[in-house]
Amino acid sequence: MSAAARPLSEQPARTDRLALMHGRPSAGELTDHLLAPLWRSSPLWWLLFALSSAGTLLLIATVTYTVARGIGVWGNNIPVAWAYAITNFVWWIGIGHAGTFISAFLILLNQRWRGSINRVAEAMTIFALVNAAIFPVLHLGRPWFFYWLIPYPATMNVWPNFKSALPWDVAAVTTYFTVSLLFWFLGLVPDLASARDRATTRARKIVYGIFAMGWRGSGFQWQRYRVAYVLLAGLATPLVISVHSVVSLDFSIAQLPGWHSTIFPPYFVVGAIYSGLAMVFVLVLPLRRAFKLHDIITDAHLDALAKLTLAMALMLTYSYVIETFMAWYSANPAEQYTYLIARPTGPYAVVYWIMTALNVGTPQLFWVPRLRTNPVVLFVASVGILAGMWMERFVIIVTSLNRDFLTSSWHTYAPTWVDWGILAGSIGLFGFLFLLFVRFVPSVAISEVKALSIQLSAARPARATSDA
Amino acid sequence: MRDRSWAHGAYLAEFASADELSRAVQALETKGYRLMETYSPVPITRGLTYRRSRLPVIVFVAGVVGGVLSYLIQWYADAYAYPIDIGGRPMNAVPAFIVPTFEGTVLCAALAAFFGFFFIARLPQPYHPVFEIDGFERATVDRYWVGVDAGDHRSSPDLTPGELYGLDALRVVTLEAQP
Structure with missing residues (x-):
């Protein structure tokens, strides 16, 4: 049924559902509602915290075992020298990208809906990067020498070789982490001041007071603050594009069939934002329910995020098609073999086909407007996409390596329990950090939501809905 | 003001x-x-x-300094102090050095924006x-x-x-x- 044929009375209902904010709570109510998680805990939080702490302990145990025994305890062996560790690294870094995309890209595009979810997305970026950084360092084999990658005047008179992709990764990831952290903290300062001024005990007042840096919201401070915030957003924006491009260069500067492709940088960036948006759903949907944020994170936000996810999925599908087509079109037998025979029919064919179904198929649900705002569908689809994107990196890495140029060196990779333990443990660490974040830091940008509320109240209520 | x-x-x-x-x-x-x-x-x-903020100028200068410094470090390390000939490729490899140069530019500019703001706003001020x-x-x-x-x-x-x-x-x- 077309929109025009619908009875008029139904239309306000739908537009109202897609408003950026429901109700017009006073600034005081809004502040107290958003700060409430900082003052009291819940049994659910403790349960999840216990689970994620167990995951973190598993990570500590498996990493300690790896460092003590060497990376021989993993399943990697020549020719599959990169396997779970690098898959996990690329996966976690990719997840981080959606956070910067939402917080930096969307502020430059003046998208007002970002204010309700940008804090969560930025925190996700930082915690994903903490996880990502573990893997290449462990993979060095002797992680205690990781600082050899940094250019410093050493008594050995040896310098890193910047013509290799490894120091590029170091530069890209450390820059990305630093900028994300600074941007996140700058955004937090006014909200930490609100937390300081609403704190219920003296100890909390002192702790939040220290982190609020003495912010008092003077006109001068706000004016300078906005300048600095937009500048940092502008600086973080190219990082959304560049970091995963640099990661993709680790692969594409090699001559290996399956890696040696010029489409890799944009293909990796799209895949990164795609998996990150799925992680935003996985974090935001439970958060919205647990903290009763339905009036602030509305269906309009879910709808916009789902549309973005669908757009990324279509670009990713295009990359899959072109990558395969180019392999055939190159007339290079090794390329053709990797893409047309080894991946779809080789030992990892099952992973390849599940990956294609999850990454290409799942988001097609989002063509249906009703499903774009259904939390259950969004959550399940997002978990599927996250699994699919992990498999994508596994397929790229392992299927390109396991069938070497000489058939005599072919080797089928299988992960060990340590590989699985580190992967599960890193998910635990991510959850652990995220739970601490929602408990101790305002997880919605309070001052931005208040500003939006004032703006929406000033506009005519019926007009406010068209922003979605 | x-x-x-x-x-x-x-x-x-x-x-x-x-x-x-x-x-x-x-x-x-x-x-x-x-x-x-x-x-x-x-x-x-x-x-x-x-009064218009001077922060954008500070950030721009910091970015340029960061970029130049990043390139110089790479040139010093790989073309001057410790040159390694790999397959006859040029020691001063401009395309390869671009990546860390870009990252150094963004890093220094972002640090300047962050610390510049706190300096200008005179924070922390207990x-x-x-x-x-x-x-x-x-x-x-x-x-x-x-x-x-x-x-x-x-x-x-x-x-x-x-x-x-x-x-x-x-x-x-x-x-x-x-x-």
Whole structure:
């Protein structure tokens, strides 16, 4: 049924559902509602915290075992020298990208809906990067020498070789982490001041007071603050594009069939934002329910995020098609073999086909407007996409390596329990950090939501809905 | 115009909304007050005007310095101090050095934006006279304040508080001069 044929009375209902904010709570109510998680805990939080702490302990145990025994305890062996560790690294870094995309890209595009979810997305970026950084360092084999990658005047008179992709990764990831952290903290300062001024005990007042840096919201401070915030957003924006491009260069500067492709940088960036948006759903949907944020994170936000996810999925599908087509079109037998025979029919064919179904198929649900705002569908689809994107990196890495140029060196990779333990443990660490974040830091940008509320109240209520 | 320290004392008025604060600021400017500052939980669109920030220039310079420095470090390491000939490729490999050069540019510019802001805004600043006011905590929640310097040529202890009440202030607080 077309929109025009619908009875008029139904239309306000739908537009109202897609408003950026429901109700017009006073600034005081809004502040107290958003700060409430900082003052009291819940049994659910403790349960999840216990689970994620167990995951973190598993990570500590498996990493300690790896460092003590060497990376021989993993399943990697020549020719599959990169396997779970690098898959996990690329996966976690990719997840981080959606956070910067939402917080930096969307502020430059003046998208007002970002204010309700940008804090969560930025925190996700930082915690994903903490996880990502573990893997290449462990993979060095002797992680205690990781600082050899940094250019410093050493008594050995040896310098890193910047013509290799490894120091590029170091530069890209450390820059990305630093900028994300600074941007996140700058955004937090006014909200930490609100937390300081609403704190219920003296100890909390002192702790939040220290982190609020003495912010008092003077006109001068706000004016300078906005300048600095937009500048940092502008600086973080190219990082959304560049970091995963640099990661993709680790692969594409090699001559290996399956890696040696010029489409890799944009293909990796799209895949990164795609998996990150799925992680935003996985974090935001439970958060919205647990903290009763339905009036602030509305269906309009879910709808916009789902549309973005669908757009990324279509670009990713295009990359899959072109990558395969180019392999055939190159007339290079090794390329053709990797893409047309080894991946779809080789030992990892099952992973390849599940990956294609999850990454290409799942988001097609989002063509249906009703499903774009259904939390259950969004959550399940997002978990599927996250699994699919992990498999994508596994397929790229392992299927390109396991069938070497000489058939005599072919080797089928299988992960060990340590590989699985580190992967599960890193998910635990991510959850652990995220739970601490929602408990101790305002997880919605309070001052931005208040500003939006004032703006929406000033506009005519019926007009406010068209922003979605 | 700088952030006010209220060293000469001040008269501060509290308002319930951003609109009332904007109107009060305009009225005070018309009356001839110059040394003023506002405090608000959200940035206000029609408030006092401030001198253009120099932060963008600082950030630009830091970015250029970071980029040049990053390239020089790579040139020094791989073309000068420790050159390794791999398959006859050039020692000064411009395309390969571009990646860390770009990252160094962004890193230095971002550090300058962050620390530059805190330097310009004079933070962290644990003490400020306004924190002495009872109920000023609500300035980061839902109350809007405007302060007039007691050293302003228009200020007078007899006239100014009355004028502020005349602008529909909820209350007016007087800060004593700092010893």
